[in-house]
Amino acid sequence: MVFLSKLHLRSADQGFWEVVQRVEKRSAEIAAHPFRVLLEDKSGTSARRTVLSTEHGEIQTPHFFPVGTLGVVKTLTPRELHESNVQAMLSNSYHLYLRPGLDILKQAGGLHKFMRWDRPILTDSGGFQVFSLADIRKVHPDGVRFQSHLDGSYHEFTPASVVSIQRHIGSDMMMVLDLCPPYPCSHGQADEWNRLTTKWAKMAQSAEQEQPLLYGHRQNLWAIVQGSTYHDLRRESAAALIDLNFPGYAIGGMAVGEPKSIFHELVPLTAELLPKDKPRYLMGVGFPEDLLRCVSWGIDFFDCVLPTRNGRNGCAFTWNGRVIIKAARHKEQFIPLDAGCACYTCQTYDRAYLRHLFVCDEMLGLRLISLHNIHFYQDLMRQMREHIEGGDFSSWLESVLPRVEQKDS
Numbered sequence: 001m002v003f004l005s006k007l008h009l010r011s012a013d014q015g016f017w018e019v020v021q022r023v024e025k026r027s028a029e030i031a032a033h034p035f036r037v038l039l040e041d042k043s044g045t046s047a048r049r050t051v052l053s054t055e056h057g058e059i060q061t062p063h064f065f066p067v068g069t070l071g072v073v074k075t076l077t078p079r080e081l082h083e084s085n086v087q088a089m090l091s092n093s094y095h096l097y098l099r100p101g102l103d104i105l106k107q108a109g110g111l112h113k114f115m116r117w118d119r120p121i122l123t124d125s126g127g128f129q130v131f132s133l134a135d136i137r138k139v140h141p142d143g144v145r146f147q148s149h150l151d152g153s154y155h156e157f158t159p160a161s162v163v164s165i166q167r168h169i170g171s172d173m174m175m176v177l178d179l180c181p182p183y184p185c186s187h188g189q190a191d192e193w194n195r196l197t198t199k200w201a202k203m204a205q206s207a208e209q210e211q212p213l214l215y216g217h218r219q220n221l222w223a224i225v226q227g228s229t230y231h232d233l234r235r236e237s238a239a240a241l242i243d244l245n246f247p248g249y250a251i252g253g254m255a256v257g258e259p260k261s262i263f264h265e266l267v268p269l270t271a272e273l274l275p276k277d278k279p280r281y282l283m284g285v286g287f288p289e290d291l292l293r294c295v296s297w298g299i300d301f302f303d304c305v306l307p308t309r310n311g312r313n314g315c316a317f318t319w320n321g322r323v324i325i326k327a328a329r330h331k332e333q334f335i336p337l338d339a340g341c342a343c344y345t346c347q348t349y350d351r352a353y354l355r356h357l358f359v360c361d362e363m364l365g366l367r368l369i370s371l372h373n374i375h376f377y378q379d380l381m382r383q384m385r386e387h388i389e390g391g392d393f394s395s396w397l398e399s400v401l402p403r404v405e406q407k408d409s
């Protein structure tokens with residue numbers, strides 16, 4: 001009997017420790033990435049210097065994520081992104097779910113290995129793409145049904161399935177499935193979608209706890225504040241999501257066609273509602289002047305297709321505004337895009353040659369301007385970090401804004 005009870009005790013003990021270890025492992029998996037506010041701007045704005053630590057490296061903020069929707073920052077290699085000082089990039093759940101699909105991502109060992117990018121990745125949930133790209137969508141209380149924009153096939157996203165997609169991708173920061181109201185949107189509709197976005201955020205959190213990590217590294221799930229252009233709804237959305245204690249907060253539904261005046265009113269208002277000790281991410285924004293202003297309102301993270309999309313259309317962003325390279329006046333300009341830029345394009349080529357490439361539809365032209373734009377955006381963010389640290393961010397901002405806003409330099 002004694003022997004038996006000892007055996008019994010030992011196995012009960014083992015069971016207990018296994019449970020403790022499992023719980024500890026789960027807690028470690030869903031623990032927040034360390035995030036520190038290094039300093040707040042002392043020159044009169046709400047800008048701040050922070051650092052987010054992931055298992056793929058640190059991200060110093062303010063930071064801009066170049067967009068690699070399909071697992072590639074269009075036309076550029078990870079080596080070129082490294083050389084442009086890109087600390088972290090963004091990819092997209094909707095697109096990667098459709099192509100290459102979850103099975104291939106899992107076989108590859110996740111997106112980092114698949115695309116040979118060893119730094120942090122943030123993935124958007126796909127909510128925005130379902131509404132901007134997919135053909136037919138039906139919102140129901142537990143998710144959204146849609147037709148692929150590629151072949152018309154039917155699919156359904158739920159808060160849990162979108163977490164599963166991001167587990168397969170292995171992104172360091174995952175986003176919850178949300179409903180992004182179009183502009184304009186009635187108060188009633190925005191209110192209804194807000195409630196669903198909050199409900200889905202809770203469902204996504206449960207899914208995060210239930211679904212194990214596939215590749216070992218920690219993944220955090222961030223929430224998205226919605227509420228269209230309505231102050232009361234922005235406040236309600238932020239309050240409800242803050243109650244759920246996410247490790248990071250995004251502001252969604254901005255830059256969706258609303259007038260600039262509304263953008264300038266809502267971003268600072270919403271940023272102020274967010275916890276000071278958590279990352280703040282403004283989704284889908286924007287032009288260099290937008291980034292400068294939004295950093296002054298307290299935003300830490302940004303993403304946007306502009307540097308690469310406009311780059312492929314021959315629009316370069318520089319410290320002296322946009323350069324439209326196809327313009328006839330660049331035909332004999334034997335000067336770089338931006339004399340102050342250290343990128344390969346500016347160090348090697350002049351505007352006349354870049355214009356020639358665009359006029360002849362040569363692919364190198366798209367690559368060279370994309371490369372410059374990615375480098376310029378990272379340089380812009382680096383200089384913002386330096387001026388916040390230097391204590392002169394506000395006066396520097398005033399001097400640099402009118403220059404970068406010029407339409408064709």
Ligand SMILES: [Zn+2]
Nearest residue numbers: 341343346372
């Ligand atoms: Zn350059």
